[in-house]
Amino acid sequence: MNTVNDYNLKAAAQEGDINLLYRIIEEDPYVLEHLDIIPFVETPLHVAASMGYLHFATEIMRLKPSFAWKLNKQGFSPIHLALQHGQRRMVQCLVDINKELVRVKGREGVTPLHFVSQCGDIDLLANFLLACPNSIEDVNVRSETALHIAVKNKQHEALEVLVGWLKRSSQRGAMQLEKTTLNWKDESGNTVLHISALLNDSQALGLLIKTKMDLKAKNLENLTAMDIAASAEIKGKLVKAGVKCGSSTIDDESLTLAHKLRSKITTLDKIIIYMLRIREDISEEQRNAFLVLAVLIATATYQAALNPPGGFYQANAGGNNNQNTSSGNVSEGKAGTSVMSEGDFFTLSIMNTLSFLVSTVTIFILTPSGIVSKILISPVFWLAYCVIYSVKVVSPTYASKIVNEILLYGFNLLFWVVYCIFVVVYKRLQGYRLLDCE
Template identity: 55%
Template sequence: MSFTKMENVLSPLDEAATLGDINLLYALIEVDPHILDHIEAIPFVDTPLHVAASAGHVHFAIEIMRLKPSFNFKLNPQGFSPIHLALQEGHKTLVRRLVDIDKELVRVKGREGITPLHFVSQTGDSDLLATFLSACPDSIEDVTVRRETALHVALKYKRFESFQVLVGWLSRNTRKGAACLQYSILNRKDEEGNTILHLSAIHNDLQALDLLIKTKMMELNAQNLEKLTALDKAACKEMGKKLLKAGAIRSSSIEVRPTLADELRSNITARKKVITGIKRIRESMSDSHREAYLVVAALILTAIYQSALSPPGGLYQSEIGAKNSASAEAGKSVLSSSDFFVFSLLNKTVLFLTILLTSLVLIPTGWVGFQLIGPTFSIAFSYLFSMDLISPNLGTQLVDQIIFYLFILVFIWVVIEMVINSLAWKLLKIQICAALRINRLKLKFRVEDMHSAYP
């Protein structure tokens, strides 16, 4: 991943860039106002910005960026952008100024898809690495032509401090979808199918291994293209012990999973059809429509809940000194049993449909949606309980019981689906499997110890 220095062709414009002479630049522009346009028309060329960046002339480079912003991302014949050359020559001040002006420069891909983030991950410049991540968080997702992330590069070139910065940034990131991003980046595979856990095992990097295990987000038994896990690639016994203790297993112990082609060929279950239908409705709904529907749903729920507080006709009131029979009716609806049944059934039906639509379609997925499900159904259960309290009927009718249990079943189903389709479920499965394997290993060792003690 080393950069080759460009050849200097000292045309008048290149001479101005080499010297950092802004006055000479404008003198040339006076002679030929299209002098920069001629260079822009060439697909791969050493622009004045390339020359100035390589020489470290901050003010001249900024002036060129202002005049021709397109030069920021232009590659020279060797496949390098101006910021790549500035990094190569160690002009950190210029690099920081370039990124301040255009944060997307952190993501510009040069030769072999190498970005400035990849480059500083390789060289081990932790300060610049942190600056790049803060300026352009999306750059963490960029990969080279070998499908290597910045974490792969840091491990490949044994830059543990850079690796610490990258993992630490992922752990502290609070942007939308941060948890999913962390899980995805930590378990991303390169062109050989190796995750960073594989690389830490291959390079015998115990520090990196410990750091990754502590994140609790690693797929310990991910297989590369050779169908080998990190435990299979462990370079020493100590690393093997650490992986075993964390719950890793060898590839020979992993059950063969159906491929995507096998899954697509299989029959679609009723559950899959329902889930697919819900997802299609979610995807086809715009944010503005979802917000409008949420407002309507909130108004409906408010109106329905109000009906339990103030039913038609009101409630019987208790009076001081009233007889026992009158006191027994206090707080009950004044409606007849048949009228209250119809009123209650209509309200509960609307409540059920509104809660179902809100929980399955309108509430966002992920942790936010998972946290909203509980309060949403709590309102429904509170309403059912309130209606039962004010019912003029003695005892709970069969229909009320059916509706109540129906709400419970829907609530359980929605929670299970949200958990299964969330990152939390993946992490939970990883931790449960790891715990089970650890206990199984402990039991195995105890049995072996007993056999050795009592042959």
């Protein structure tokens, strides 16, 4: 490498002189390439970012985008140096050019988001979250998130911005991101709630207990936030939030994965595992095909329930509902009931109702899990309930009404059994973390 050009390049960056930069490139077209192959080096972008030369930094970024990710020998990237020297316009300019720079990790894994959380620059913090929402997931070498850093440095406004972002975010997977980030544990197993309790920070703790924090989470020393609370005020807030004081019972959530794997597999566990394996073995194409088939069956059986063959008895103007049956005998049929014979209607209603119930349960099972599927549970249940009730209403015989009444209660029981099983399934999934074992 040409040391003279290297010196001149640094001088050009210190002066923000773009013309000098191109004169150096004319002498040595590979001058920037020589710098790029060095793992840890101070590039012209580092110098320009520190000194706030926007135009020069933008030109370097255009010529060599990789310089923005380079760390100098002290472990800092250009955006880290701009933050350290208070060059806010430079920081914003770099982020505008490349939003992912919010996630560049410098010394000890500190990102720009961590830095502004530590110093409490809430305007930059908000801009970083807007530019790169996933940056809130990043952790440093101590496994600390931006929330941990804000609580440790008692930057309450920064903590409010971070929590507010998690609550308001509507990106894909936002609910899981909120829960995971709030309950993230550092290298000691401490959540942000543990840290606020340990530091006797009632303001931070008051904000956190109103979120989706796990108030019973334990660190590596098997202690909860209540156990390490530094004052009666903190303990009082936790008790008011619903934490039982002095409770040492071991619940299912406090068991480690090793304990759960060593435990005896119950009959319910076997059923759950069997169902999960079937569910996971179904490809996306198969799932879609089965859903279409189940919907078609449900639609056909729904129409058959509302319009049984032969139609219904009609009320005439004189109020006489006598109708001729298929056997040639005259019998009185109630308006709105099926004209089918008792035996035929009974057979049709049983087979049709069972087909409808199986198809609706299949739709429920094949529907991807999430908040939308939970919302759809209620209308699907009431639709099935109304279909069975409609069959009972149009039934021409008392015996068929009794059978359909039994089906109503049976379906009600079946639905809630299936629902409870799936609730247990997903709770067990979260407990065992089976989805993460690939």
